[in-house]
Amino acid sequence: MKGNLKILSIGGFSGYGESNTCLHRTWALEELGEVDRIDTASKPYTIYLRVINRLFHKGFNVRFPDFLSVNEKIITQVNTKKYDFIWIDKGLFINNSTLQKIKLINPKVIIIGYSPDDMSQRHNQSLNFIESLPHYDYYITTKSYIVEKLKRMGVKKVFFTDNAYEDKFHFPRILNDVEKEKLGGDVGFIGVWEEERANSILYLAKNGVKVRVWGGGKWIDYKNKFANLQIEDKGLFSEDYSKALSAFKISLCFLRKMNFDLQTTRTMEIPACGGFMLAERTTEHLNLFEEGKEAEFFSTDEELLQKCKQYLDDNEKRNKVVLAGIQRCRDSGYSNKKRIKSILNVILAELA
Incomplete structure (x- = not known):
């Protein structure tokens, strides 16, 4: 250049x-x-x-x-x-x-x-x-x-x-137990409410998976109404955003239906932050990350539930996917x- x-x-x-x-x-x-x-x-x-x-x-x-x-x-x-x-x-x-x-x-x-x-x-x-x-x-x-x-x-x-991630902001954070408790959990989502993603999250909660949502807005309507669902009053717009992606055992990556998305900024940000990404399966997602090795994907709520339970029970496999996802972001110039x-x-x- x-x-x-x-x-x-x-x-x-x-x-x-x-x-x-x-x-x-x-x-x-x-x-x-x-x-x-x-x-x-x-x-x-x-x-x-x-x-x-x-x-x-x-x-x-x-x-x-x-x-x-x-x-x-x-x-x-x-x-x-x-x-x-x-x-x-x-x-x-x-x-x-x-x-x-x-x-x-x-x-x-x-x-x-x-x-x-x-x-x-x-x-x-x-x-x-x-x-x-x-x-x-x-x-x-x-x-x-x-x-x-x-x-x-x-x-x-x-x-x-x-899409891309910012290497000065999206990177794996070393978190203490207090930060993990403050920001993370088993399964997490950070983002605005949409009906389809809300239905998927409720499906997980109703089937025994603990989900934490940072988003505020319409998500507040769900607060304290469903077992296994923890709703926070706000989104995350500081380094706590990157920390939360590192703190969750599994980070959900939903796509905006009104934009017909095939990928989103979180597609890159979650793996770059050292998060385990479980995203909607699309052709572009599959081209960006190898399924089962660098990230995981789902096409139905049933598959979403099955993969949440599988990886919550397998710390070793989950950590391998996290490390491979970080490396893919770096090696492929994301x-x-x-x-x-x-x-x-x-x-x-x-x-x-």
Whole structure:
């Protein structure tokens, strides 16, 4: 990779504490070049913005307001410094006119969009985003099945990449007994409520498996109502997130049905943290980790229950899978730095 790359990274850096994957990607960029940041996270998330978002989701073509003057800050920064790359992480607040102005100021700069979400679906979009798509030089998606959709929406070039973990945040933690008790348990899940995953977790609990859920929100409705089910009032957005993945004997990896996921960030994060991953079986999961050796998978609640009981009873086999999963993450280059370096190298080779 060419040295001394100058990169402007634009994204929502200030939410979700240090478990923020947008922030993680910028950490990786900072290892690959000289990076300036512009934060797009709207604080506070006002009622007005909620209303605009709801109207857009219902089909009204209304633009997101730019409360933080992000677009103005971008133009000021591009006028101040000549960049090689503009990296825009889920640019919901970035206007079409801003990307056009960037190219007028610096015609050689490469504008790259990235999102870990399904940006072909309206609940993940904004009108600003849709209008700006034709002005990205490249768009990077972790959803293999939307590559052609994004091209039809106007993107010049679309790359698919698998998800990644952040090696400065997602790594095996050495925990004492107090931390294990505070954060872990037999079987754990960290994430938001969805009906399908809730039903699977209840199936485990009703069949004698102890499950602990960190998530808050709608999960609170289940609190103290089911034997073997421990519901916590919040999610985990600090180093406790990585610690919990290390503390659980088994970490469940569910996929969001509304996004048609075949993999998710937890696909990489759980093994990288030294967690035993029991995930929904998909073709992409099977390509990323060898079943029964580096991770385990399930297709039905019955199989989920059987594998939970099997591995809770077999500490030696469970620990072997954990160690192999960690090694697979490292050997196969699943970190943010290696993923992003590979992407930038491909782009630089095309431009050579």
